[in-house]
Amino acid sequence: xxxxxxxxxxxxxxxxxxxxxxxxxxxxxxxxxxxxxxxxxxxxxxxxxxxxxxxxxxxxxxxxxxxxxxxxxxxxxxxxxxxxxxxxxxxxxxxxxxxxxxxxxxxxxxxxxxxxxxxxxxxxxxxxxxxxxxxxxxxxxxxxxxxxxxxxxxxxxxxxxxxxxxxxxxxxxxxxxxxxxxxxxxxxxxxxxxxxxxxxxxxxxxxxxxxxxxxxxxxxxxxxxxxxxxx
Numbered sequence: 001x002x003x004x005x006x007x008x009x010x011x012x013x014x015x016x017x018x019x020x021x022x023x024x025x026x027x028x029x030x031x032x033x034x035x036x037x038x039x040x041x042x043x044x045x046x047x048x049x050x051x052x053x054x055x056x057x058x059x060x061x062x063x064x065x066x067x068x069x070x071x072x073x074x075x076x077x078x079x080x081x082x083x084x085x086x087x088x089x090x091x092x093x094x095x096x097x098x099x100x101x102x103x104x105x106x107x108x109x110x111x112x113x114x115x116x117x118x119x120x121x122x123x124x125x126x127x128x129x130x131x132x133x134x135x136x137x138x139x140x141x142x143x144x145x146x147x148x149x150x151x152x153x154x155x156x157x158x159x160x161x162x163x164x165x166x167x168x169x170x171x172x173x174x175x176x177x178x179x180x181x182x183x184x185x186x187x188x189x190x191x192x193x194x195x196x197x198x199x200x201x202x203x204x205x206x207x208x209x210x211x212x213x214x215x216x217x218x219x220x221x222x223x224x225x226x227x228x229x230x231x
Contacts, residue, residue, distance in 0.1 A: 041126060045114060048129055052110040055136050059104035059143070066096070067147040089150050096146035103139035106132050127182070134175065141171060 068084035078087050086093045110132050118125075145164050152160050 044126055044130075048110060048126075048133060049114050051133060052107040052114070052136070055103055055107040055133075055140055056111065058140065059100050059107065062100050062143060062147070063097075063104065066093075067150045085150050092146055092149055096143055096150070099139045099142040099146065103136045103143060106136035106139065110136070127186075134178075138171070138175070141167075 066083045066085050068088065071078050071080055071082050071084060071087075074080050083093065085096065110129055113129060145167070148160060148164075149157065
């Protein structure tokens with residue numbers, strides 16, 4: 001009823017749109033699609049928590065126990081506890097360490113954001129967490145590739161390199177396709193929401209014009225009846 005009262009006040013279309021939006025926001029009104037996607041957001045949140053925990057566990061284990069293990073005793077070129085991979089594969093180890101650290105930090109960041117109590121009830125915020133998890137999964141895939149390069153004998157590394165190249169191309173294609181699909185869905189949903197909003201404003205404006213017309217015709221009809229009665 002308050003919204004109809006705003007429509008009768010004679011505001012311009014933009015002012016009416018803003019006042020209705022402010023009124024609904026103060027009343028903490030929820031859209032129908034927010035109610036429909038409530039279960040979806042809860043399931044997505046739980047799935048992200050599980051995946052992030054698994055990736056954090058794997059990254060931590062790979063960090064403290066890298067491929068090839070650690071040296072058990074001191075020598076002139078290394079100390080006990082240092083990674084064997086850092087000495088025998090000095091060029092590959094930094095890449096492994098970086099990718100593994102990125103996956104570990106990304107998964108921990110997701111866990112921290114999910115348990116921090118922030119209002120991740122909007123799909124936009126949830127998609128940000130999904131993008132962080134994409135980064136974590138991609139980093140772990142690169143860590144796996146670098147680890148296999150280290151533990152594979154030299155005679156088999158050529159075939160392994162070709163396999164990794166094909167896997168990287170396929171992975172990048174899947175990620176690009178996934179990102180494109182989500183971008184199209186987001187843009188389509190935004191345009192539909194904007195169209196529905198415009199149609200709602202048009203219906204309110206039409207109702208307001210109709211009410212004005214009816215209120216204008218009522219005094220004329222009353223005067224005509226009074227004149228006939230006098231005659």
